[in-house]
Amino acid sequence: MYPTANEKIIISRRVPCRLQTRRIKKFHNSRLSPCGQQTAPAESCCTDHACATESAPAAEALSDARYSWQVDGMDCAACARKVGNRGPQVPGVSQVQVLFATEKLLVNAEGDVRAQVENAVRQAGYTLRDADAPAAEQTRGSLLRDNLPLLTLVIMMALSWGLEQANHPAGQLAFIATTLVGLWPVARQALRLIKSxxxxxxxxxxxxxxxxxxxxxxxxxxxxVLLLFLIGERLEGWAASRARQGVSALMALKPDTAIRLRNGVRETVAQRDLRPGDVIEVAAGGRLPADGQLLSPFASFDESALTGESVPVERQAGERVAAGATSVDRLVQLTVISEPGDSAIDRILKLIEEAEERRAPIERFIDRFSRIYTPAIMVVALLVAIVPPLFFASAWLPWIYKGLTLLLIGCPCALVISTPAAITSGLAVAARRGALIKGGRGAGAAGPGAPGGVR
Incomplete structure (x- = not known):
């Protein structure tokens, strides 16, 4: 299926950085204006219907305060939906967005509702931290702590199996103890979700x-059952982490610190503390922490991370250079021209976040299907367990066993994570190579036979 004019897939590919920045800014701002005020339909990021459903809520929410958090422990689209369902239950919240690709929760609300939102999400079993706070490093201690329930269950399962071979009654008791240990975290999370x-x-x-x-x-x-479920949970987290690696690579393009010149004195400051008008210094081989205007007479910059162009670009004094570009040959000085969170890389990340909302048809179908799939499986399993014994005089135990088996094979974990993880990974990898794809719909349409498709 070929994309229409309003479904242009590629924003930029090997385009000079200054042109790309204009397109990104134009694309980002168009979502905040009503459809009727957009002057370039061919460059619009959505169809008229999409504008009616996406721009209007954004316009209505402009008067509200906007809060953002990073969500820890969100491994699949089902997790994102659980987090998103908690927000509207807080009084004063007008709009909630959960971005699986960047693990973000965005909330528009009247008044300060941060404590209430954090408490509501905590009840669903997830932890929120400030969006600007650095991610916790994965140390050996934290990895061991995260995997301790699984390791404990594996050891207990092996011991129970060995004991059961030597003494059957003792082995049965050991399996019961193993089940109770594995059941505790799963049942506790289930009770939290039921309460919510x-x-x-x-x-x-x-x-x-x-x-x-x-x-x-x-x-x-x-x-x-519980051992396999915990293994599946860890694999799910690993798959989500792999899908987000492209986004993490983009975020890593900006250094955390910068050298700022003030009254002739060099000082090291956090990247988020830079403001327009600050003069910064970048050594040869260093990356720009913010968009800047070159003060040095001339310099060469590697902008391949943003434009896909592998040849360094020479800039003259007064020209703009985007954040994430690398100074190739010399020490340079620049004037910061971007606000915190509004550099070229930040705008690309925002595009990825917005693109996630434009989901592919198959992704929307799986999301709707998964809402009814689990209750349907539970109803069918119940019918399998009770109908043959009640109406056909069959034995109870074999059919209860079959009903429980149906519950297990009907677990939708792989179903709900497959498509979101694939699309998130594709969007991030394309952006890292200099191509911005407008959502899952565009990613689905971009193929070897599509105009401008990614190959």
Missing amino acids: GSWFAIETLMSVAAIGALFIGATAEAAM
């Missing part, structure tokens, strides 16, 4: 299956 209104979460499905297996005497199966 999410009755048919994946954690609920796993808890019901494990408890049911214990009641029918399938203790080894109950322990194995």
